[in-house]
Amino acid sequence: MWYELASGESYFRQGDLGHALKKFLAVEKHYADITEDQFDFHSYCLRKMTLRVYVEMLKFQDRLHSHTYFRKAAARTIRCYIKLYDSPSKSAAEEDDEMSRLLPSQKKKMKQKQRKAEARAKKEAEVKNEESTVSGATKSGKRHVKPVDPDPHGEKLLQVEDPLLEATKYLRLLQKHSPDFLETHLLAFEIHMRRQKILLALQAVKQLLWLDAENPDSHRCLMRFFHRVGSMPAPLTDTEKLIWGVLEAEQPTFSQLHEKTLIEANTFFLETHKDSLMHRAAGAEMLFVLEPNKKVEAIKLIEDSSNNLVSTNEALGPVREWKLKDCIAVHKLLWTILDDCDAALRWKVRCAEYFPYSRYFEGSRCSAIPNSVYNQICKNPENGGANHPDVGQSAESLSSNGKLEAFKDLII
Template sequence: MQCMWYELASGESYFRQGDLGRALKKFLAVEKHYADITEDQFDFHSYCLRKMTLRAYVEMLKFQDRLHSHAYFHKAAAGAIRCYLKFYDSPVNSPAEEEDNTSKTPSQKKKMKKQRKAERAKKEAEEKNEESSASGNSKFGKRHIKPVDPDPYGEKLLKTEDPLSEATKYLKLLQKNSPDSLETQLLSFEVNMRKQKILLAFQAVKQLLRLDVENPDSHRCLIKFFHKVGSMPAPVTDAEKLVWSVLEAERPSISQLQEKTLSEANKVFLGKHEDSLMHRVAVAEMLFTLDPTEKPEAVKLIEDSSNKVVPTNGAVGPVMEWKLKDCVVVHKLLDKVLIDQDAALRWKVRCAEYFPYSTYFEGGCSSAVHNSLNVNGGASHPEISQSENALVSNGKLEAFK
């Protein structure tokens, strides 16, 4: 049974938790389903020609042509690429490397050695139990043994020596089958920038501008690219000089940068999208990238954003413009990129009011707050009791009187 939506949701969950091994395992499992579908079609070729069912054969060929453009495959390939990129940016150390880490004290190293020894003993015991169960026979014959996954946590998948080459393998499939997807071009930009493939990264930037010039990610990639190029040393080899000549010839064709510096282009973009949270965040991030001394101004630009009510039809209550996933991205930007813990805390408190059921922001009605209250002895909380009363009355006519 191939329940791909569950595997994708599970992979996204593991990715958010930072468990790259399990996330990658789920994403690659979906990719394997499509590889199996492709292999299963080989038997159909000879069958159709033998039975002369040419209409079904042509439909099968058309289906095969667009197989890898399916939304599930796109999500799986994009998720795998993001896992490889994150692993490239922050590789996971092996136990031996962690032991050799000079920051650990001798007592910590000794404790880690004992833990690994206990884990090895437990693993050996499990393997012996599996062998004994496999050799056992029932009175009806050999027992049906469920195949054991040799890598349940995806640790072997993270032992790749070149994660960028693995990411490129799936990126080529996306570029071939989903070239008009904004996410495909974003991933192409991220991969090629890490591989120092300047022209390929510039090609991705041009595709982003073609698909959606006003998208905040398109603006972010544009500014990042030319800021990176501007900070590179002068070309020395003939190949480097050729790359620079191409960039110098192509830059005037980009309307956003015509007779403007990167800072001026950033301000112009802000003027067009002052009311959008994610556009303001993109401008703030690029402001900090271009000049780290502008960090207070970047934080202020984000915090001055206002959450407006969106007009909707049939909604019981007011619907706010901001989305939970966008606010989570903003919080991570303040915490990890701008490295402003106070601003991140203020943003978390602010979003907890907008999203009271969010466990990430620990809203007043979220399970995180309920669990903490239960652990602390079930202390009463007026906001929670009020929300519970509202939930009890939900669906009754008296609630609307």
């Protein structure tokens, strides 16, 4: 299951939601199979009177869906459906409109590619069918038929009428079996805000603050929620008035907003966590959401962050405080939400120095840069210079295996 999770996350990063959903749902199917396999065990235990084992099996079944792999698969599945809702696949009419805007030569090339892809897919399906029918017979005379995947690319999984409804099914499992994890309520907040379920979103915010009030994501959800509430129109129906009354009664119960406006609460949050990169990024994002005219100040809050050295142990010595995944998240924030390409580029250059092996930031030693490792070895005096006597000997010893010059431009 770990491989399916890693593969699904890779597809998700590439934007291939079909393959990602197939991998994540495959993990969910494993747990469904485990549940079905226990059905035969019920009658067996009662027949053999092994009640102690039977009770242990029931307890195992109760906590089966709280396993780490299932929680990760369900959370990633929900994120796939949220992304599918935010960026739905193009309809046939939209594709026809795009085709009509192309030049005749471009249309011809596009149609040729489509025909080749269809022919290739048809040929692969025929080969699979032949392999399944012409498979060797077993000793008992029965043929072993290989199952054929009718949806190898996960295209049918993307053809759902309501992605948020599908996401809600897995959210309920997380809320039931993993209520103590922050990600469960973060996903609940994202789904309910998109479905206009204000009270359910309020419930998710309260759970987030109860679990970790100082978490940057909890602060984001709190600010976003009440900013959204503040922009809602006046209630007209009885239901809307009832919801509005609940919101007015609940808002004073939040200590973060006690006698403070949203802007003041965000400023206090920034002052409290001024030494944390992710807290500064969350505060900067909310500053831009609350006051869009302060975009420059929000970017400056992020760029003024300092990557201090922290001591770990005597073996490693002091290391930098920032983590790679946090820096990637900040870069995406600058690129998408704050929408400043120059600031994103400056951040990328800065992080490339801190993470020289990072492919995302294209560091000086990453494998995505041609000759980076080769040049680093040649320039590093610890490995010997060009005139070092050992260099000539090592080159001569390896010349029998082929010319080294042929591998200088090799990209892995």
